[in-house]
Amino acid sequence: MEDLWSNLFWFLAGTVILLIVSLLHVAYLTYAERKIIARMQQRLGPNRVGPRGLLQPIADMLKLLTKEDIIPAQVDRPVFYIAPFISLVCAGTGIALVPLWENFVISNINVGLLFILALSSLSAYGVILSGWASNSRYAFLGGLRASAQVISYEIAMSLALLSVVLMAGSLNLGDIVRAQINSPFKVYLIPQLIGFFVFIVSAVAECNRTPFDLPEAETELVAGYFVEYSGMRFALFYLAEYFGMLVMSALAVTCFLGGWAGPFEVPYVPFFWFVVKVYALLFFYIWIRATLPRYRYDQLMDLGWKVLIPLGLINLFLTALIKLIF
Amino acid sequence: MGLGIELNSLIFGYLAFAMVVSSVLAVLSKNPVHTILLVLVMVVHQAFLLLTLGSEFLMAVQLIVYAGAVLVLFLFVVYLINLRKETKHSFFVKRFCLCSLVFLLFLGFMGVNLYLIYGAKKFEQAVLPFNPLEKDNLWWIAHYLFNYYLLPFEIIGVILLVAVLGAVFLVRKVKTTEEA
Numbered sequence: 225m226e227d228l229w230s231n232l233f234w235f236l237a238g239t240v241i242l243l244i245v246s247l248l249h250v251a252y253l254t255y256a257e258r259k260i261i262a263r264m265q266q267r268l269g270p271n272r273v274g275p276r277g278l279l280q281p282i283a284d285m286l287k288l289l290t291k292e293d294i295i296p297a298q299v300d301r302p303v304f305y306i307a308p309f310i311s312l313v314c315a316g317t318g319i320a321l322v323p324l325w326e327n328f329v330i331s332n333i334n335v336g337l338l339f340i341l342a343l344s345s346l347s348a349y350g351v352i353l354s355g356w357a358s359n360s361r362y363a364f365l366g367g368l369r370a371s372a373q374v375i376s377y378e379i380a381m382s383l384a385l386l387s388v389v390l391m392a393g394s395l396n397l398g399d400i401v402r403a404q405i406n407s408p409f410k411v412y413l414i415p416q417l418i419g420f421f422v423f424i425v426s427a428v429a430e431c432n433r434t435p436f437d438l439p440e441a442e443t444e445l446v447a448g449y450f451v452e453y454s455g456m457r458f459a460l461f462y463l464a465e466y467f468g469m470l471v472m473s474a475l476a477v478t479c480f481l482g483g484w485a486g487p488f489e490v491p492y493v494p495f496f497w498f499v500v501k502v503y504a505l506l507f508f509y510i511w512i513r514a515t516l517p518r519y520r521y522d523q524l525m526d527l528g529w530k531v532l533i534p535l536g537l538i539n540l541f542l543t544a545l546i547k548l549i550f
Numbered sequence: 551m552g553l554g555i556e557l558n559s560l561i562f563g564y565l566a567f568a569m570v571v572s573s574v575l576a577v578l579s580k581n582p583v584h585t586i587l588l589v590l591v592m593v594v595h596q597a598f599l600l601l602t603l604g605s606e607f608l609m610a611v612q613l614i615v616y617a618g619a620v621l622v623l624f625l626f627v628v629y630l631i632n633l634r635k636e637t638k639h640s641f642f643v644k645r646f647c648l649c650s651l652v653f654l655l656f657l658g659f660m661g662v663n664l665y666l667i668y669g670a671k672k673f674e675q676a677v678l679p680f681n682p683l684e685k686d687n688l689w690w691i692a693h694y695l696f697n698y699y700l701l702p703f704e705i706i707g708v709i710l711l712v713a714v715l716g717a718v719f720l721v722r723k724v725k726t727t728e729e730a
Binding site for chain 1: 614
């Protein structure tokens with residue numbers, strides 16, 4: 225009985241700590257994004273709140289929390305209320321399944337990878353429902369676009385991850401990392417180069433980030449599916465987007481870049497290599513946002529269905545063939 | 551141990567209750583989008599019921615296939631319906647007697663079934679040809695699927711492929727004589 229309670233206590237403590245740490249990461253990710261993009265566009269970026277603007281995310285959060293929560297008259301209320309929460313929960317829960325270091329994972333289930341895929345397919349609901357419930361043309365079009373995009377790119381992403389599963393022989397994320405450490409290249413990035421490419425492109429599309437941010441294309445749709453939201457509910461969509469980036473980067477690190485393993489052990493900081501890799505991928509996300517222009521909608525669909533899915537299939541086939549021969 | 555069993559039945563009770571309530575509300579709701587959302591609630595609870603029964607794989611598949619794919623497609627269809635007209639229909643008024651008759655018939659059928667199962671105590675532990683606790687759920691499914699039921703599995707794959715080809719055939723562009 226005491227075992228149960230102490231287990232429960234440690235589980236809850238770990239969950240709360242992980243939640244706080246990832247929320248802080250999400251908050252400072254927005255700051256990093258603004259600073260890095262400013263550097264790339266030869267501006268200064270936020271520099272007024274606190275030293276070097278370091279308190280900017282906190283100020284933003286306070287501002288959004290105290291703003292009025294406007295509910296337009298013609299919306300479908302229950303759905304309108306619940307949509308941002310669906311978005312955030314589906315985007316954020318995935319982090320609980322990722323092993324941060326050797327023996328630290330909040331929820332170590334055997335089908336971890338499948339569960340993350342399930343969550344990412346559920347996150348389409350937040351987008352579709354907010355688009356529909358807002359009862360606005362812009363939001364509706366944004367929602368339609370986003371759902372079509374998320375559904376198409378999910379297939380390519382699953383195909384890329386399936387090759388990893390085939391190589392590791394497990395759906396447990398910890399086992400996938402262990403299989404990578406025991407493999408000849410130490411990471412799956414080298415044998416799964418095509419898979420990694422497919423995964424990263426579809427991960428950017430899944431998070432609705434530039435160059436695939438058509439659901440929120442400002443020039444056409446004002447702000448896309450969350451155009452009618454304000455205050456805290458708007459902030460929840462924002463949080464969901466950045467949380468999605470964080471989870472996708474963590475998943476990429478776990479499945480392709482060798483998770484917590486690094487070239488040498490860093491004493492007392494078991495998560496050092498994991499965090500370094502995640503930061504590098506997050507920088508990559510921000511970098512391509514500053515560099516690449518937005519795709520046109522038909523180009524986006526062409527890329528998804530005619531390039532990434534066939535590539536993913538070929539990669540899967542080759543992986544299976546190589547595994548069969550050796 | 552006692553607490554464990556109580557907790558299990560408590561969780562099962564909650565899941566079953568939520569599933570029944572959301573299903574009934576889904577049938578009663580006039581707005582198709584609300585119906586789909588309620589079915590989603592039902593499906594998610596069903597997935598967690600599978601999880602409590604120890605089949606993690608089925609839970610993930612349930613979420614991916616039903617919640618992630620099937621219901622999203624339904625939602626797409628509902629998007630294209632004129633909802634303002636739909637919601638003004640009043641249901642359950644025409645042929646009310648006939649509907650209640652069918653309902654009573656099904657209720658009676660269910661009651662008879664329950665009586666046969668519980669009343670006659672014909673309730674036995676299923677005998678499995680293997681010990682399910684030996685390996686995880688996923689391993690057993692893969693083992694049986696690919697060793698004993700490979701042919702049916704492949705046939706299902708071919709049938710689905712036919713369905714996909716049929717869909718592509720239906721939406722293809724037909725060239726009229728002027729264009730050609």
